[in-house]
Amino acid sequence: MPDESTAQSGGVTELTDTIYQNIARNISEGSCVLFLGPAAITARQADGTYRPLTELCANELAKGLNLSKEEEDSLTQVASTLRIRQRSDTMIISSVQDFYSKAEHNAELHPMLEQLADLPFRIIINTTPDDFFARFYATAVRDYRFDFFNFRKPVSDLLFTFNDDDAPLIYNLFGYYKKSESLVLTYNDQLAYVNKITGVQHERLPDSLLAAFSVPRFYLFLGFDFEDWSLRVLLDALFKNARNSIQPFAYPLKGKRETGPYAKVFFQGEFKMEFPKSDMETFISTLLEHYKKLEGGASSDSTAPQAQVLILHNDAKDDDGCTALLKHLQPLKVRALTVKDAVGQGDLQQWLTTAVEQSQVVIPLVSADFFDDKNPALTLLDDLVKKNNPRNRFLVMPVLWKNCAIDASPLGALRTTRPLNRMAISGSGQEDKFFAEIADTLKKYIENLS
16 A cells, blocks of 8 residues: 655655655745555554554454455455445444544554644645544644535535634544545445546535645655555546646555556556555655754744743642643743652742742632642632732633532632633543643633734
């Protein structure tokens, strides 16, 4: 399942520094579109290797079917075989949803994906049914839009715009696993999908999205199988009026077969696609080096913190919530402290008092356990509420981690509590979303500190 990436030129076998610099510059300017194919979203295995999630899903569904190795690695082949053997579409879809629901929590994705998510792409087209790439944006506290095409229930054009001040768009071409009717799984689904995207105007892919592909850009295709016939139809639909605007390069995922000569001739002839002798990991690592040089080699880690944030929590009972919050605060220019930083620093109560005086933001991570009589932070609550004055560089932002009677405490008087609806974060199923919103709020607050 070769892996692809795009740029320009004819007969290229090796990428020069100039081409890498051009791609990096286009990414920096927001003039580059990233396409993520099935082999781009990979997860770590027990032996340390990485395999595409679509293959792992296919393997899970193929148990007991006695298929060949090549067949059981193809999700479309496995799903279609199950359909022939009288497995209902509903059951097949449910099995895929179960796999991706578990992967959402258990899969260790390739670090390369997180590095790609840090680059300022304006449009990211995902051809797998997950939203895992979007989650990197959420955890990095970056604004983005997520949407998907539902070939069974196409909606009217959502009028996407791609101005400099618009959030990046992450768009799933073949549906989203949490919306069962949108998934393209079997060959039958593929045919129905092709009929929709090549058919009447009001059921095609959004015209405003297609219009973005008529502009001269670099298009990076990562993780595609160019032997798949449906890719030819898809690219024809996307670039019907833009053959001369695209600049493509193709890269195989390390260890996967290379694109065959017939497919190469087709994509070179129709889309000027090039197939350099380099794998995807090498391409991306080299691209990142050039991008860092373009940005002057500066790293956010080298800049001084703009604020100190003190998190108060019950470290015996609520450390999971604190860890999750710290992960979302990591991209911010802050120095984050918790009670664990008091170890070896002498009297805990005195350390807390000093830490409060030196901080610009204090976050009580609230649960029933937070109000345990042994929590040394309880003696600070009245003073914290009185001292809260965000406009004067001191913000107290209680975060409701687990449901409790926060209104009965001194913190109940504060209007700075998050989430705004005072819905407990833990167990909500929206933990990442809530913590990302909190981090985004803090980011804006800290940036506006005088």
